[in-house]
Amino acid sequence: MENTVVKIQDLVKRYGDLIALDHFSLEIKEGEIFGLLGPNGSGKTTTINCLLSLLSYDKGSIEIFGREMTPVSYDIKKEIGIIMQNVAVFDELTVYENIDYFCGLYIKDKEKRKKCIDEAVKFVGLEDFVKFYPKKLSGGLLRRLNIACGIAHKPKLIILDEPTVAVDPQSRNRILEGIQELSRNGATIIYTSHYMEEVEQICTRIAIMDKGKKVAEGTKDELKRMIKNTETITIEILELPDNVLRDISGLDHVYDTNYSDGKLSVYCSGGKHNLLRILDVLQKKELGFGRVYTELPTLNDVFLEITGTALRDKEE
C-alpha cells in the first residue's frame, strides 16, 4: 500500500469575509505527481502556503509524512523542496552561489553539497550560466534557477507553485520533462497551475479547485469520465438548414449541437461511430462540407461542465 505523504483535512482559510479555502481536503500518495488545477484566485497558492505553515488557517489539519506540519517542523521541512510562484533568488549572488545558499540551508557537508549543486545545475541545464547574476538571465532561465534552488538538496516532496508562468515554450518543455524525471527518481510532486495542458501532460492525479473548494479529483481519465461529453465533432459547412440541424440533434448519443460562423459543433456522450452517423445525415441531404475533426474532452471541458464556466474564461 502506498504511503500517504500529504494529508489535508477540512481546511478553512478566511481573509475577512472572503473564504479562500472552504473545507478543503486532500490526500497525496508517495510517488505521485499531483496537480492542483484551477483559475487564478481559486485557492491553489493559499493551499500551498497553508501546507508549508506560512499561513495561519481557521480550521482543519495538515499532515506531511504522517506528522503534523507546524512552523517549527524542521525535520519535515528538511524533506521538502519548494519552488515558489515568484522567483525567490538573490540578485547579488551568481547562479552557483544562489543554489549553494539554498542547498546549504539543508546540507551542511560541503563535498556533498557541491555534488548536489552540480547535479542541480546539470538537471536544469544552466551549466553555461553558473557565473551569471540573475538579472542577466532570461525569464525562462530564471525560472530554471528557481527550480534548481528548490530541488538541489534532493527532497522527497517537491512543491511547484506555477513554475512555468511567463516562460518560453523551450524552457517550459524542459521544466515539465524535469518534473517527470524527478518523479521517476522517487520524489512526490505537488504541481499547481492554471495551464490545463501542463497538468494533463504530467500529472498522475489531479484536483480541480474553484472558489476555494475542490470540485473534482482523480486521474485525467477519471475526471473526463465524470462528464457527459466524450467527443466533440466539428464540421466546416457553409449552409446548414434548420431541419438538418434538428436531424443531427436527434441522433443517438448527441446531447447538444451548435452552428455558428460556418462551423457545426456536435457534442456526443458515449456511443461509437458518431462521426460516421453525422456525415451520413449530411450526405443524404447532399450538403457539401469542408474540414472535419473530432476532439476528446479536455480538463477545460471538465471544469466547464462542473462549474458552468470555462477555465480559460476565468483567466481573462
Added chain:
Amino acid sequence: MFLHLLKYELKVGLRNKDLIIWLILFPIVLGIFFKVAFGSIYEKTEKFSSIPVAVVEEKENEAFRQVLESIENSDEPFLTANFVDKEEAEKLLSDGDVEGIITTDGELSLTVKEKGLRETMLKSFAEQYKIRERIAMDAINTAPEKAQEVISSLTSETVSSCRKIPLTQGNPDVYIQYFYNLIAMVAMFGCMTGMHITMQNQADLSALGARNNCSPVPKSKSVLACLVGSFVLQTICMVLCVTFLAFVLKTDFGDRLWLVYPTAVLGGIMGVTFGFMVGSLACVGEKAKVAILMTVTMSLCFCSGLMMGNMKAVIAEKIPWFNNINPAAVISDSFYCLNIYEDYDRFITKLITMAVTAAVFAALGFLASRRKKYASI
C-alpha cells in the same frame, strides 16, 4: 549553518549597490561638501587671535607694563602690545594694524576705531584694570598694612561658584559638529541594512522571506546571522567614513581618534538595530518601510544639527530630554564629549545610552519578528 548564513549575508551586502551608494559614497560626497563649505570658516571668523594694541606711555606706569608683560607671556595672550608714540599709534590704528590705542596718562584711556567684539574685550580689559588699580591705590592710602593682602586677592584667580570642568586640547572648531553629525547620519543610515533583515526573514514581506521560512533553519538563527552580518557591514562603512574624514579630509577629531572609531561603530550598530526594529514592527510593505525610515532618520539628524548647526541648542532649550533619546544626537554628542572633555564621564554615559538603546531596539525587533505564521502573504 550560522557561518553559511553569515557568509552569504556579507556577500549580498558587499555587492549591494544601494549600500555602497548610501553608506559609503554619499557620506564621502557630503563630507567633501562640508569641508569645502566650513573648512576655513572657523580659522577666519571664529578662532580667537591676539588683539594687537598700541600703547602710548604719556606717563610711565610700571604696574601696567608688568600686567601687559604677564599677559603676553601667557600661552594664549589675548592682546599683543606695541609701545609707540602717539603719532605712530594713530597711524597704526588708521592703517588697521592695531585695533585700539591704550594711553597711560595718569589714568588709562582707550581709543578704538570701530565697534565690535574685540573692541569690547579691550574696553572691558581697560575698565577692569582701572577698577583694580583704584582698589589697590585706596588700600595703600587708607590701610597700608593690608595693602599687600588686597593686591594679592586682586591678582589671584576669581573664586567662582561654577565647578571646574577639565577640557582637552581638542579641536574647539564649532563647525566640527557638522562632521560629527555626518558620522551620526551614516550610523543612522544603517537602519536600511537593518530593515533588510526583516525583508529577508518575514514570509509576508518578500518571496525570499517566504522561501527562507520554508527552510529547516530556525528563524532565530537566520535573523541572528543576518543581524551579525549587518553589524559587520555597517562597521566597515563606519570605519571607512571616519578614516576618510580623518585622513583624507584632515578633519581634526582631537587627540582621541582611536576612540572615535569604536564610538562610530557602536553608533552604526544602534542604526542597524533601529532599522531592524522598525522593519519588524511596521506592518507595511518595503517601500513604505523605506519611506518611514528615511523620514524618521533625516528628522532625527535634522534635530541633531546636520542641516542647521544650532538646532541641537534650540532643542536643548525647548525640549531638553529629546536630545538624550535622539539616537543621532547621542552619537554626535559622544564625539563632542570625546573631543572637548578631559574626563570620560560624559562620553561613557553616551556610550552606555547607545548600547542600551541598541539592545532595546534589537530585543523589540526580535520579539516582533518571532511571529511564525502569517494571516496573509
